[in-house]
Amino acid sequence: MSRLEYLDLPSAKHAQGVVTLPGSKSISNRVLLLSALAQGTTRIEGLLESDDTAVMLAALKQLGVQLDQHSAHSVSVTGVSPFPVKHAQLFMGNAGTAIRPLTAALAVMGGHYTLSGVPRMHERPIGDLVEGLREMGAHIHYLGQSGYPPIEILESAHLSDRVRVQGSVSSQFLTAVLMAAPLAVARSGRALTVEVIGELISKPYIEITLNLMARYGVKVERQGWQQFVIHADAVYRSPGNIFVEGDASSASYFLALGAIGGGPVRVVGVGAQSIQGDVAFADVVQAMGAQVSREESAIEVSGINVAKGQKLKAFDTDFNLIPDAAMTAAALALFADGPCTLRNIASWRVKETDRIHAMETELRKLGARAESGPDWLRVFPVEPGQWRDAAIDTYDDHRVAMCFSLAAFGQSRVRIMDPGCVSKTFPTYFDVLSGLLK
Numbered sequence: 001m002s003r004l005e006y007l008d009l010p011s012a013k014h015a016q017g018v019v020t021l022p023g024s025k026s027i028s029n030r031v032l033l034l035s036a037l038a039q040g041t042t043r044i045e046g047l048l049e050s051d052d053t054a055v056m057l058a059a060l061k062q063l064g065v066q067l068d069q070h071s072a073h074s075v076s077v078t079g080v081s082p083f084p085v086k087h088a089q090l091f092m093g094n095a096g097t098a099i100r101p102l103t104a105a106l107a108v109m110g111g112h113y114t115l116s117g118v119p120r121m122h123e124r125p126i127g128d129l130v131e132g133l134r135e136m137g138a139h140i141h142y143l144g145q146s147g148y149p150p151i152e153i154l155e156s157a158h159l160s161d162r163v164r165v166q167g168s169v170s171s172q173f174l175t176a177v178l179m180a181a182p183l184a185v186a187r188s189g190r191a192l193t194v195e196v197i198g199e200l201i202s203k204p205y206i207e208i209t210l211n212l213m214a215r216y217g218v219k220v221e222r223q224g225w226q227q228f229v230i231h232a233d234a235v236y237r238s239p240g241n242i243f244v245e246g247d248a249s250s251a252s253y254f255l256a257l258g259a260i261g262g263g264p265v266r267v268v269g270v271g272a273q274s275i276q277g278d279v280a281f282a283d284v285v286q287a288m289g290a291q292v293s294r295e296e297s298a299i300e301v302s303g304i305n306v307a308k309g310q311k312l313k314a315f316d317t318d319f320n321l322i323p324d325a326a327m328t329a330a331a332l333a334l335f336a337d338g339p340c341t342l343r344n345i346a347s348w349r350v351k352e353t354d355r356i357h358a359m360e361t362e363l364r365k366l367g368a369r370a371e372s373g374p375d376w377l378r379v380f381p382v383e384p385g386q387w388r389d390a391a392i393d394t395y396d397d398h399r400v401a402m403c404f405s406l407a408a409f410g411q412s413r414v415r416i417m418d419p420g421c422v423s424k425t426f427p428t429y430f431d432v433l434s435g436l437l438k
């Protein structure tokens with residue numbers, strides 16, 4: 001199906017309404033894999049329907065896992081471990097949450113598999129994970145460039161009871177090893193100790209992993225962020241039913257719209273009880289001057305109205321804990337009362353695109369000044385009268401497309417190129433957006 005070439009943003013004066021969020025990508029792909037590995041059948045409700053979950057579902061099906069889809073957002077998964085299909089070529093699109101955990105699970109289970117993705121996936125690092133798994137005894141080869149997919153997994157003989165994982169490039173490598181750990185102990189009969197080397201980034205995603213593993217019966221013993229022990233009797237057991245909460249990263253665009261467009265904007269599906277680190281984006285808009293009210297599973301934001309010449313407070317913030325929602329903060333900087341600095345975001349360079357470069361380039365098109373370094377970005381707000389009409393390139397990055405929708409509140413005409421790239425995590429984003437803007 002061909003994608004829309006571009007979408008012209010309306011000139012917005014007010015943002016108001018209620019949004020029911022799609023399911024969390026991070027939770028959806030984790031519970032799909034955990035359910036596939038667990039004893040028993042799990043009924044998953046609230047599942048995200050998107051490119052990233054589609055590749056995980058397709059891979060599990062190909063691996064012989066029984067999936068009964070009740071609707072787009074509801075599926076029953078009957079676990080089987082090890083997977084019955086021992087040879088497969090798996091296509092992982094550009095989903096980090098699919099390729100990394102599946103690589104670890106398949107390498108530990110044994111079999112002969114290849115995992116590949118879209119061209120950008122072949123530029124996204126996987127070396128630290130492969131290194132750790134090899135040290136553990138897994139056999140993995142690079143089919144292209146060393147350190148990157150595509151990769152080939154071969155049968156392994158013995159697995160060790162210790163593994164070290166580098167945590168400074170992506171937390172998904174540690175997530176992958178932790179999720180595969182019960183399969184390793186099932187094979188070796190011994191507890192597995194996972195040691196983190198380097199400074200672990202994106203820590204809240206590890207909390208999601210540990211929280212969900214516990215829901216499937218595996219409690220991990222930990223020493224801070226340094227060491228994790230998975231006991232010899234660890235086994236995944238289906239929790240029966242599991243509900244996927246709304247996506248907190250997807251919520252960030254609407255919370256931001258409430259902050260610049262008057263509001264109130266209410267997101268339903270995440271709140272004070274969320275297990276996702278990105279709910280902390282509510283604190284970011286609050287610090288910038290918005291009023292935030294938090295309920296168990298809803299957040300409401302009312303703010304200034306930039307269409308009336310009001311401004312948000314500028315920030316200088318370390319965003320290492322919320323790298324995805326941080327992109328929304330970079331877009332909010334357009335409307336601040338001074339330069340805004342985002343620090344400790346080196347991981348942006350190895351995501352869907354080089355996000356530091358992409359944000360800097362595209363924010364400039366609107367009339368903003370921007371500067372960057374290896375792990376930081378500074379954005380100067382656009383002065384009144386300085387807004388420029390622009391066609392925003394989105395680099396096949398859903399978050400670039402979604403966060404530039406905030407420019408509907410600027411003083412120029414804005415075109416979003418390839419808006420369909422939002423299908424990675426939020427296929428209906430622009431329809432939902434249009435329901436909020438007045």
Ligand SMILES: O=C(O)C1=C[C@@H](OP(=O)(O)O)[C@@H](O)[C@H](O)C1
Pocket residue numbers: 025026027096097169170171172175201202205323324347
């Ligand atoms: O584990 C996860 O679900 C994710 C971890 C983060 O990646 P990094 O750990 O690479 O920062 C995040 O950016 C990604 O969208 C989802």
Ligand SMILES: C=C(OP(=O)(O)O)C(=O)O
Pocket residue numbers: 094095096097324351352399425
């Ligand atoms: C970095 C992201 O995705 P992935 O899970 O592919 O790493 C993202 O969704 O912003």
